[in-house]
Amino acid sequence: MTLDVRDETLVELMDDPACDPARLSATLRRFGVVNRLVSGWGGLYAVTLRPYLAGLGRPARVLDLGCGGGDVVVRLARRAAGDGLDVEWTGIDPDPRAHAAATARGAPPGVRFRCADTTMLLAEGDSYDVVISNHVLHHLGTELTSFTDASLALSRGLVLHSDIARSRAAYALYAAAIQPLAPGTFLRTDGLRSIRRSYTVGELQAALDDARPGMWRVGGGRPFRVVALATAHG
Numbered sequence: 160m161t162l163d164v165r166d167e168t169l170v171e172l173m174d175d176p177a178c179d180p181a182r183l184s185a186t187l188r189r190f191g192v193v194n195r196l197v198s199g200w201g202g203l204y205a206v207t208l209r210p211y212l213a214g215l216g217r218p219a220r221v222l223d224l225g226c227g228g229g230d231v232v233v234r235l236a237r238r239a240a241g242d243g244l245d246v247e248w249t250g251i252d253p254d255p256r257a258h259a260a261a262t263a264r265g266a267p268p269g270v271r272f273r274c275a276d277t278t279m280l281l282a283e284g285d286s287y288d289v290v291i292s293n294h295v296l297h298h299l300g301t302e303l304t305s306f307t308d309a310s311l312a313l314s315r316g317l318v319l320h321s322d323i324a325r326s327r328a329a330y331a332l333y334a335a336a337i338q339p340l341a342p343g344t345f346l347r348t349d350g351l352r353s354i355r356r357s358y359t360v361g362e363l364q365a366a367l368d369d370a371r372p373g374m375w376r377v378g379g380g381r382p383f384r385v386v387a388l389a390t391a392h393g
């Protein structure tokens with residue numbers, strides 16, 4: 160096994176439509192803990208999202224693409240409400256199993272979940288002040304450009320995609336740290352496959368520049384993370 164190049168051939172167990180529903184549901188629920196530990200949205204909220212939303216000076220709309228079990232959008236909504244920001248949050252996921260997990264979590268005031276993809280939202284003429292995603296980019300193969308283009312088209316402000324950055328250290332640390340959380344879930348296998356499918360900062364910048372030169376700024380932000388940021392003009 161090498162981590163020198165992305166391994167796009169790997170398929171995550173949770174993407175198998177016939178996978179064990181109980182394990183899938185446990186995986187989606189436990190993403191909440193994993194995301195809290197690794198995803199860095201607390202920092203992204205404090206440094207980027209909160210100032211941007213506060214600066215609008217009016218009610219705002221935020222869209223989370225591929226929201227899975229919905230924990231990221233719910234956590235951001237609670238932070239924003241605590242800061243007195245008036246924001247309507249939407250989490251979409253095209254996988255009905257993920258949508259069911261998000262709905263089962265329960266949507267606090269100001270949050271709604273939809274089983275939908277970007278094509279549906281674009282057809283509805285939907286538009287948001289901020290479009291985000293967490294741990295979706297590594298899932299994508301050739302659809303990377305259509306996904307990121309759709310995120311730009313759905314935004315009239317910021318777009319922020321956050322994901323794991325591939326590295327040997329991330330792989331080794333995740334393999335050790337996930338042990339207590341892994342039983343009854345796909346977290347170990349899928350997390351390690353996700354790391355092997357993930358981009359480095361340089362790879363993601365090059366891939367996004369290929370399609371839209373100069374549109375995206377890709378950085379690390381914190382260890383083992385890659386964050387792509389763009390300002391949309393939709």
Ligand SMILES: C[S@@+](CC[C@H](N)C(=O)[O-])C[C@H]1O[C@@H](n2cnc3c(N)ncnc32)[C@H](O)[C@@H]1O
Nearest residue numbers: 190224225226227252253254257293294295298
């Ligand atoms: C690893 S999960 C991440 C879920 C959630 N964002 C989180 O951080 O816990 C990836 C999610 O992306 C969704 N997904 C895959 N391809 C997508 C696409 N083209 N558009 C929107 N969501 C997609 C999948 O259904 C899945 O729920």
